[in-house]
Amino acid sequence: xxxxxxxxxxxxxxxxxxxxxxxxxxxxxxxxxxxxxxxxxxxxxxxxxxxxxxxxxxxxxxxxxxxxxxxxxxxxxxxxxxxxxxxxxxxxxxxxxxxxxxxxxxxxxxxxxxxxxxxxxxxxxxxxxxxxxxxxxxxxxxxxxxxxxxxxxxxxxxxxxxxxxxxxxxxxxxxxxxxxxxxxxxxxxxxxxxxxxxxxxxxxxxxxxxxxxxxxxxxxxxxxxxxxxxxxxxxxxxxxxxxxxxxxxxxxxxxxxxxxxxxxxxxxxxxxxxxxxxxxxxxxxxxxxxxxxxxxxxxxxxxxxxxxxxxxxxxxxxxxxxxxxxxxxxxxxxxxxxxxxxxxxxxxxxxxxxxxxxxxxxxxxxxxxxxxxxxxxxxxxxxxxxxxxxxxxxxxxxxxxxxxxxxxxxxxxxxxxxxxxxxxxxxxxxxxxxxxxxxxxxxxxxxxxxxxxxxxxxxxxxxxxxxxxxxxxxxxxxxxxxxxxxxxxxxxxxxxxxxxxxxxxxxxxxxxxxxxxxxxxxxxxxxxxxxxxxxxxxxxxxxxxxxxxxxxxxxxxxxxxxxxxxxxxxxxxxxxxxxxxxxxxx
RNA sequence: GGCCCCAUAGCUCAGUUGGAUAGAGCGCAGGAUUCCUAAUCCUGAGGCCGAUGGUUCAAAUCCAUCUGGGGUCACCA
Numbered sequence: 001x002x003x004x005x006x007x008x009x010x011x012x013x014x015x016x017x018x019x020x021x022x023x024x025x026x027x028x029x030x031x032x033x034x035x036x037x038x039x040x041x042x043x044x045x046x047x048x049x050x051x052x053x054x055x056x057x058x059x060x061x062x063x064x065x066x067x068x069x070x071x072x073x074x075x076x077x078x079x080x081x082x083x084x085x086x087x088x089x090x091x092x093x094x095x096x097x098x099x100x101x102x103x104x105x106x107x108x109x110x111x112x113x114x115x116x117x118x119x120x121x122x123x124x125x126x127x128x129x130x131x132x133x134x135x136x137x138x139x140x141x142x143x144x145x146x147x148x149x150x151x152x153x154x155x156x157x158x159x160x161x162x163x164x165x166x167x168x169x170x171x172x173x174x175x176x177x178x179x180x181x182x183x184x185x186x187x188x189x190x191x192x193x194x195x196x197x198x199x200x201x202x203x204x205x206x207x208x209x210x211x212x213x214x215x216x217x218x219x220x221x222x223x224x225x226x227x228x229x230x231x232x233x234x235x236x237x238x239x240x241x242x243x244x245x246x247x248x249x250x251x252x253x254x255x256x257x258x259x260x261x262x263x264x265x266x267x268x269x270x271x272x273x274x275x276x277x278x279x280x281x282x283x284x285x286x287x288x289x290x291x292x293x294x295x296x297x298x299x300x301x302x303x304x305x306x307x308x309x310x311x312x313x314x315x316x317x318x319x320x321x322x323x324x325x326x327x328x329x330x331x332x333x334x335x336x337x338x339x340x341x342x343x344x345x346x347x348x349x350x351x352x353x354x355x356x357x358x359x360x361x362x363x364x365x366x367x368x369x370x371x372x373x374x375x376x377x378x379x380x381x382x383x384x385x386x387x388x389x390x391x392x393x394x395x396x397x398x399x400x401x402x403x404x405x406x407x408x409x410x411x412x413x414x415x416x417x418x419x420x421x422x423x424x425x426x427x428x429x430x431x432x433x434x435x436x437x438x439x440x441x442x443x444x445x446x447x448x449x450x451x452x453x454x455x456x457x458x459x460x461x462x463x464x465x466x467x468x469x470x471x472x473x474x475x476x477x478x479x480x481x482x483x484x485x486x487x488x489x490x491x492x493x494x495x496x497x498x499x500x501x502x503x504x505x506x507x508x509x510x511x512x513x514x515x516x517x518x519x520x521x522x523x524x525x526x527x528x529x530x531x532x533x534x535x536x537x538x539x540x541x542x543x544x545x546x547x548x549x550x551x552x553x554x555x556x557x558x559x560x561x562x563x564x565x566x567x568x569x570x571x572x573x574x575x576x577x578x579x580x581x582x583x584x585x586x
Numbered sequence: 587g588g589c590c591c592c593a594u595a596g597c598u599c600a601g602u603u604g605g606a607u608a609g610a611g612c613g614c615a616g617g618a619u620u621c622c623u624a625a626u627c628c629u630g631a632g633g634c635c636g637a638u639g640g641u642u643c644a645a646a647u648c649c650a651u652c653u654g655g656g657g658u659c660a661c662c663a
Contacts, residue, residue, distance in 0.1 A: 034602090036602060040607080052643070052644080056643075085606065088605095089605075132663070169663060171663085173663070174662085174663060292660080294660080304661085308661070320588095336663095359657060360658085361658055363658090385590075385657095388657075429600095432592075433591090434656070450611080460622085460623065460625095460626085465622095466622090468622080520600095526610085527610090533626055534626090537618085537624095541618080546621085546622060
């Protein structure tokens, strides 16, 4: 149950039953009514703006209207009391019985509590990472990988049918460079002295084993093949090896994709897929031959005025038309992108999300244009831009140069600071905000990392369980038994506040999904952990509030139910962020 | 120059999509363990929400302009 939806329905019923509403000539719009946690919990458990929204059309004073609506809840056993405050807020304090019933529900649902039908089973494609298969993942890919993965987890939990997808850029000239680099390593493996790796080729050691494998399999045969044939073989092997490496890297970050889509397949069979996509666009009237205006500002030195086949994307929201076919007749990268979108569209996704780095910001409008032109506006396409991550080590910026191969790999980061720390840090910030990532901070002072705070809360829950079994050896802490408890003993303000925090979870899931903001989950987890730690510490000053009480078995079981519920929600949220929920931390 | 993102406490950031007295962590000042894990908690100080106008019962939030910071621009992929 989502308590806010529950109360919203009750409020609307109450409003519709009001005499003044029934007889009103004005059009009453109930959509703008909000029912949410109040900013300050001292105001109550649940707050609504209902009176302020309806006051004007009804020609009433908001506070007076709020009083009228409050009347409807006067005899309701679920509502302890209502207050009207500020400009006309209607605040509800819910009864202990209401919260106790909710707790039963949370215990029964366990880690499924909060799962919703918000997405109504709609098919969503989340494309993220999509790093070029020319080397290991580097640290720059980290944020997009984590944000995309967590977003997909979140949407899945919120009732969407989600596919996590990786677009392999295995068709362009950088793949030719990769193949040439591997060929050099192959010759090296055959005993040839290759000297310094020429500029323009990939110098990294990670290509050495690829060359060795080729040498072992083919011996001298590759070298004597015609170049075209040889390069095809090398490309296949090189791409496969790079993707294996990338998959391993991603796995170390706990990221697993459902679909790996190869750009090369779009170019296969005489580029059938791309030709079909361009034909489709042409049929719909979006393609023409013409010249693009020169770029504004400083004119590049090698600028040439030439005629090309263009996509009239300016008709569908773009700033400038985009080339589909180069002057030499080959297809642009963008043409493949159109075909790729079309492929996804035909696979039936009603929503597509691209998670990109901020450096791809210029690409957003043309992707949206493609979506409009190809799907006729049927598909909702959103681009989530992750701002860049700045690396520091003890306050000093970390410099990286790609050319010398001296960049930090994703694997190094994971190994140095730990998978969960990396993931949570990446999620503990709105993705539209730039992120400073300091190795020293995340490792040396580990308490600076909020993931430990949340994980400790989960571990503490289980510690209480262990303690309970020690003190009351035959107590039953199975989920079924805890859910079947009589929770009437849970009446302390602090206990009810904790349940109220749990009550926010389903609402948070829906809100985070709607906004496509997985960071909200991380922040909620921190809040919930804080509520648990606060409550736990109250047991220091007030021993009667401790979870485990060997003189009151009934009360202990009820409180363990609460602990179990908190642990379940923490575990559920942590699994959305893709991090572990440890049973103990020592 | 065009487009995109950002600006909130000394620092790093949230802010429930327009609501009440703007919150948290770190740092600073003070306090809490014979006790279910002190990897925790409590109290205090700290704010012209970059600037100016506009929209309305209500603006950190929406609109316009400006200032400052980051990203990006063309047969690359």
